[in-house]
Amino acid sequence: MAAYSLGNIVQSANFVEIRNLNFTYDTRPILKGIDMDIHKGQVVAIMGGSGCGKTTLLRLIGGQIRPTGGHVRFDGEIIHELDRDALYETRRKMGMLFQFGALFTDLSVFDNVAFQMREHTDLPEAIIRDLVLMKLDAVGLRGARDLMPNHLSGGMARRVALARTIALDPMLIMYDEPFTGLDPISLGVIGNLIRKLNDALGATSIVVTHDVQESFQIVDYVYFISEGVVVAHGTPEDMYASSVPFVHQFIHGEIDGPVPFHYPALPYPEDLFLERSHA
Amino acid sequence: MLEHLDRLIRKTGHAGIDAIWRLGYAGKFMFLTLIGSGTSFRRFHLTIREIYFTGVRSLIIIVVSGLFVGMVLGLQGYETLQRYGASSSLGVMVALALVRELGPVVAALLFASRAGSAITAEIGLMKATEQLSAMEMMAVDPISRVVAPRFWSGVISMPLLAAIFNTMGIFGGYLIGVVLIGVDEGSFWSQMQAGVDLRYDIMNGVIKSFVFGIAVTAIAVFEGYDSPPTAEGVSSATTRTVVTSSLSVLILDFVLTSFMFRGA
Amino acid sequence: MERTTLDLWVGIFIAAGIGAILLLALKVGNMSSFNGSNTYQIYAYFDNIGGLKQRAPIKSAGVVVGRVAAIALDPKQYKARVTFNLDRQYQFSKDSTASILTSGLLGEQYIGIETGAEDAMLKPGDTLAFTQSAVVLEKLIGQFIFNKAGSGNHN
Numbered sequence: 001m002a003a004y005s006l007g008n009i010v011q012s013a014n015f016v017e018i019r020n021l022n023f024t025y026d027t028r029p030i031l032k033g034i035d036m037d038i039h040k041g042q043v044v045a046i047m048g049g050s051g052c053g054k055t056t057l058l059r060l061i062g063g064q065i066r067p068t069g070g071h072v073r074f075d076g077e078i079i080h081e082l083d084r085d086a087l088y089e090t091r092r093k094m095g096m097l098f099q100f101g102a103l104f105t106d107l108s109v110f111d112n113v114a115f116q117m118r119e120h121t122d123l124p125e126a127i128i129r130d131l132v133l134m135k136l137d138a139v140g141l142r143g144a145r146d147l148m149p150n151h152l153s154g155g156m157a158r159r160v161a162l163a164r165t166i167a168l169d170p171m172l173i174m175y176d177e178p179f180t181g182l183d184p185i186s187l188g189v190i191g192n193l194i195r196k197l198n199d200a201l202g203a204t205s206i207v208v209t210h211d212v213q214e215s216f217q218i219v220d221y222v223y224f225i226s227e228g229v230v231v232a233h234g235t236p237e238d239m240y241a242s243s244v245p246f247v248h249q250f251i252h253g254e255i256d257g258p259v260p261f262h263y264p265a266l267p268y269p270e271d272l273f274l275e276r277s278h279a
Numbered sequence: 280m281l282e283h284l285d286r287l288i289r290k291t292g293h294a295g296i297d298a299i300w301r302l303g304y305a306g307k308f309m310f311l312t313l314i315g316s317g318t319s320f321r322r323f324h325l326t327i328r329e330i331y332f333t334g335v336r337s338l339i340i341i342v343v344s345g346l347f348v349g350m351v352l353g354l355q356g357y358e359t360l361q362r363y364g365a366s367s368s369l370g371v372m373v374a375l376a377l378v379r380e381l382g383p384v385v386a387a388l389l390f391a392s393r394a395g396s397a398i399t400a401e402i403g404l405m406k407a408t409e410q411l412s413a414m415e416m417m418a419v420d421p422i423s424r425v426v427a428p429r430f431w432s433g434v435i436s437m438p439l440l441a442a443i444f445n446t447m448g449i450f451g452g453y454l455i456g457v458v459l460i461g462v463d464e465g466s467f468w469s470q471m472q473a474g475v476d477l478r479y480d481i482m483n484g485v486i487k488s489f490v491f492g493i494a495v496t497a498i499a500v501f502e503g504y505d506s507p508p509t510a511e512g513v514s515s516a517t518t519r520t521v522v523t524s525s526l527s528v529l530i531l532d533f534v535l536t537s538f539m540f541r542g543a
Numbered sequence: 544m545e546r547t548t549l550d551l552w553v554g555i556f557i558a559a560g561i562g563a564i565l566l567l568a569l570k571v572g573n574m575s576s577f578n579g580s581n582t583y584q585i586y587a588y589f590d591n592i593g594g595l596k597q598r599a600p601i602k603s604a605g606v607v608v609g610r611v612a613a614i615a616l617d618p619k620q621y622k623a624r625v626t627f628n629l630d631r632q633y634q635f636s637k638d639s640t641a642s643i644l645t646s647g648l649l650g651e652q653y654i655g656i657e658t659g660a661e662d663a664m665l666k667p668g669d670t671l672a673f674t675q676s677a678v679v680l681e682k683l684i685g686q687f688i689f690n691k692a693g694s695g696n697h698n
Contacts, residue, residue, distance in 0.1 A: 062416050091418040102413035105404075119419045324550075331549045335556045374571050439560025446563040449571060468570075473607070477572040479598070485564065 015040045015075060015204050016061065016172065022069030023056055030056050032228035033070065038221075043198050043205040045215045047250065048225035049259060054208040055099075057225075058174050061206070062096055063087045075171065092120065095170035099177045101161035103149040109136070109160050110145040116167045135163040138200075139193060155186025159193070166197055172204050173197070179211040187211075191218050212251050216240075224250065226258070305501050308422075312430055312500070315423030325428040326435070333394040333429070333496075334436030338443070340389055345444035348385060349451025352376055356452070357460055366460075370467035371474035373452035378475060378484045379540065382445035384532050387491035390437055391524040395499035398429050399520040402503025403513035411504075426500045433499070437492025438485050445484070483539045487532065494531055495524040581631045583667035584612065587641045588622040593677025594652050595643055601627055601654045608633045611654065627654070636661045642675035652677060 016038040023031040030053040038044050046054050059065045061072050063079045072079045075093060082090060103112050113132045117123055123131070136142045139159040149157060158178065165173060178190050195218040198205045209215045216222070216236040224232040224239070224247050232244045239247055249257030265271060319326045356372045402425060405411050411421040449471075456462045475481065499520045506516035592614065601609040609629035617624045627641075638659030645652050665671070 064412065064415060088418040088420070091416060094416065096413070096416040098409045098413050100408065102409035104410055104413075105408070116417050116419070119417070119424070327550060327553050330553045330556065334560075335552045338556060338559075378567065378571070436556075436560075439557060439563070442560055442563035442567060446566055449567075471571055473600075475572040476598075477568055481564075481567050481572045 014038070014073070015042075016206070017073040018057075018061075018070070019073070020070035021057075021060060021067050021072065023053070023060060023065070024068045025056075030228055031060075031067075034225070034228075034230055036223055036230065036233075038204060038206060040204055041198075041202065042220045043195060043207065043218060045207045045209055045219040045222045046225060047210060047212070047215070047222060049210065049250070052225050053228055054225060055176055058096065058176055058206070058208055061172075061174065062091065062094060092168060093171045094174065095165035095168075095172070096174040097158070097161055097165045097176065097178055099180055100154075101149075101157040103152075103157055103161055103164070105149050107149075108145070109141065109147050109149070109152070112149065112160060113164045113167055115164065120168065131167070135167055136160075138166070138197065139163045140189075153186075155182050155189065158182065158186070158190055162190070162193060162197070166201060166203075169201055170203060172206070173201075175205065175207045175209070177209055178207060179209055179214050187214055191215070194218055210250075212253075301505075304505070308501055308504065309497060311422050312427050312497075315420055316427045316431065318423040319428045319431045325424070326431050329428045329432035330436055333390075333398065333432045334440060336397075337390055337393045337436070337440055340393055341386055341440045341444050342447050344385065344389055345382075345447030346451040348381060348444075349373060349377065349448030349453075350455045351451075352381075352448065353452035353455030353460075357456060357462065366462050367466035368470050368474075369452070369456045369462050370469075370471035373456070374449055374471045374475050375480060377445045377448040377452075378480050380532070380536070382448060383441045383484055383487040383491055384528060386441040386444040386488060387437065387495055387528045388525050390433075390440060390492070391495045391499075391528065392521050394433065394436070395495045395520050395524050396517045398433070398496065398499040399503040399506070399517045400513060402426065402429070402500060403506035403508075403516050406504065406506065407508040407510070407513055409508075422504075426504060430496050430500050433496025434489070434492045437495065438488045441488035441491075442485070483535075486539075487535050490531060490535060491528050494527045498524040498527065582609065582628045583631055585627050585629060585665050585667065585669050585671060587625050587627065587671035587674050588617065588620065589625060589643065589674050589676045590622055591676040591679060592623045592625065592652075593643055593645075593679055595625070595654070595677065596652070599651065599653050601629065601641075601656060603633065603635070603656045603658070608656065625654075634664045637663045637665055637669070638673060639665065639671060640673040640675060641671050643677035645678070 014037045016036070018034055018036040021031055021034040022029070034057065036044075036046075046057060048054050056065070060067055061074065061079065063082065066080045071081075074090065077086075077090060079087070079090070103109075104115065107115065110132055113135050114128050117128045117131060121128075133142055133145070136145055139162050141156060141159055141163065144152070144156065144160070149160070152160060162178075173194075175194060178194065179187055182190065191214045194205060194207060197203070207215055207219060216239070219236060222233060222236055222239050223230055224244070226246045232239065232242055232247045234242070239251065242248060242251075246258045248254070249259060255261050352373045353369065356369050356376075357366055360366045360368055360372065402411075405421075405425065411425065414421045414424060453467065457464045457467050502516045502520045502523070503513075506512045595611065595614065597611055597614055599611045600607045601611065609627055611625060612628040613626040615624050615626075616622075629635075635656055636659045638661045640657045640659065642655050642657075643652055644655045659673075
C-alpha cells in the first residue's frame with residue numbers, strides 16, 4: 001500500500017518533481033498540496049473524477065498558470081520562476097495533446113504538423129516535408145496530409161494532434177484526456193501510440209485520464225487525485241489491489257461511495273412540495 | 280428600501296471597478312500586441328493572408344454600398360440644390376460629403392460588421408477550442424502569431440476600403456447626376472475639383488479611416504481574445520464587437536471632425 | 544515562399560485601394576492647396592470683410608492664385624487683418640487692389656486682386672495699401688430705401 005508515502009521513490013532520477021503544489025481559482029481551492037515524482041522514460045497516469053483539477057495540473061506543469069503555493073520542477077528548473085523567454089525555451093522540450101486535439105482549423109493536416117518546425121527552425125521546406133511525413137507515418141496518417149481538420153474523424157484528429165505534439169521530439173509529452181469521445185478501435189490505437197511513441201522517442205509521458213481499462217494497460221505508474229489531493233499512487237497492479245475507498249469506487253465504477261451519488265441537498269421529504277402543502 | 284439602495288450602489292461600484300479593470304487589461308493587451316508586431320512584418324505573408332480575409336472579402340459589400348450611397352446623394356443633392364439653382368454644385372456636394380464623412384464612417388461601420396465580427400468570432404473560437412493554448416504550449420506566442428497580423432491587416436485595409444468606397448460613391452453620384460438627370464458634366468467635375476482640397480479634405484478623410492481602422496480591429500481582436508471560451512461567450516463577444524466598434528467610430532468621428540474641420 | 548491566388552487577390556485589392564486614393568487626389572481634389580512651401584504671404588486690412596471665410600479663394604481675373612490663410616481683428620484700428628497665401632508663380636505690383644467679391648447673388652465670398660501700374664512687386668510680408676471692403680447687402684438695401692424715401696420727399 002503506497003498511499004501517502006513517497007519514501008520508496010528514488011529521488012535522483014526525478015524528471016518532473018511536484019512539491020506541495022497549491023492552486024486556488026478565485027477563492028475556490030482546486031489543488032491542495034500535491035506531491036509527485038515522475039521519472040525519465042515513465043508513462044504516468046493521473047486519474048480522478050471530472051473536475052478534480054487534473055487539467056489544471058497539466059497547465060501548471062506547462063507554466064500556463066502560476067501556482068498559489070509550492071512548485072513544479074521540470075528538468076531541473078522551477079517553472080513558475082522562469083521569465084517569459086526561458087519559459088518559452090523550456091516549453092520547446094514539452095509537448096501537450098489537448099483534449100479534443102486543438103488542431104488549427106485553418107491549416108491542413110500537413111501544415112498543422114509542420115507548424116512548430118516552421119515557427120522554431122529555419123529548416124528548408126524539403127526537409128520539413130520529410131519530417132512531417134515521418135511524424136504522420138508514425139501515427140498512420142501519411143495519406144491524410146492534405147485533408148483539413150474538419151474533414152477528420154475524432155480519432156484521426158487526435159492522431160494528427162499527436163503527430164503535431166511530437167513534431168520537435170519533446171522530452172515530456174502531456175496528454176489531456178486523450179481517450180475522451182473515441183470509439184473502441186480509436187481508443188486502442190491511441191493507447192498503443194502513447195506507449196510506443198514514449199519508448200521510441202525516449203520521452204516521458206503524463207496521461208491525464210479517467211479511463212481505467214485503457215490506461216492501466218499502458219502506464220507504469222498511477223496517481224489518484226480527489227478533491228485536490230493525491231489519495232493513492234502506485235503501479236496499476238497496486239491500484240487494482242488498493243483498499244483506499246475512493247480508488248476502489250473509481251476502478252470498479254461503483255455508483256455510491258466516497259464520491260456520493262447525490263449532490264448535497266436538503267433531506268428529500270423536506271425538499272418536496274407535497275409534504276409542506278399537506279401539512 | 281435602504282437595503283435595495285445599498286445593493287444598487289454595490290452593483291454600480293462593482294460594474295465600475297470591473298469596467299476599469301477591463302480597460303486596463305485591454306491596454307495591456309494592446310501594448311503586447313504592438314510589442315509582438317514584429318512577426319507581422321518580418322513574416323509579411325501572415326498579414327497578407329489576413330488582409331485577404333478582412334480586406335478582399337469586404338470588397339463586394341464596400342463597392343455595392345459605396346455605389347448606392349453615392350447614387351442616393353446624387354438624387355437628394357440634386358433635389359435640394361436645384362431649388363437654389365445650384366445644381367452645378369452637385370459634384371462638389373457629393374464629393375465633400377463622401378470624402379469628409381460618409382466614406383470613412385460608413386465604410387468603417389460596414390467593416391466592423393463584416394470583418395470585425397469575423398475576427399472576433401475566429402479568435403474566440405480558436406480560444407474556445409484550445410488552439411491558442413496549444414500554440415502557447417508549442418512556445419509560440421498567440422498574440423504575435425494570431426492577434427497582431429489580424430490587427431495590422433485591419434489597419435492596412437480600412438483606409439483602402441474607405442478610398443474605394445469614396446470612388447464608387449462619386450461614380451454613383453456621377454451616374455445619377457450627369458448620366459440620368461443631365462447635370463452638366465464639365466461643371467460637375469470642375470466644381471468638384473475646385474471645392475475639394477487635397478490636404479484639407481482628402482488627407483483628413485484618409486486619416487479618419489486610418490483611425491477607425493485601428494479602433495475597429497483593436498476592439499475586434501480584444502473581444503475575441505477576451506471572450507469566454509464557450510459558444511455563448513463567442514457569440515456575445517461578436518455582438519459586442521459590432522456594437523462597441525460602431526459606437527466608437529461614431530464618437531471618434533465627432534471628435535476628429537471637431538479637430539479637423541474647425542472654423543472653415 | 545510560393546505564390547498563391549490569395550496573394551494575387553490581396554495584390555489586386557491593395558492596387559485598387561491605392562488607385563482609388565490617387566484618383567481621389569488627382570481627379571477629385573485640387574493639388575494646389577496654397578499652404579506649402581511654394582507660396583508667399585501678404586497682408587491686407589479691410590473695414591468690413593462681410594462673410595469672408597478662412598480658406599476662401601483669392602482670384603485674379605477669375606483665376607485662383609491663392610487662399611485666405613487667416614482672418615483677425617486688428618485691435619488698434621478696428622479693421623480686419625487678412626493674411627493671403629499666394630502662389631509663388633504669380634507676382635503683383637505694389638499698388639494692387641484687393642476687393643471682397645461675391646460669386647453670384649448668394650454665392651461664397653472671395654477676394655479679387657487687380658494689379659496696378661507700378662513696376663515694383665509685392666514682397667512676402669508686405670501689406671496691401673488699397674482694399675475695397677465687402678458689399679453688405681443689408682446696408683445696400685438700407686441705402687436704397689433711404690434714397691427712395693429722400694427722392695419721394697422731393698416730389
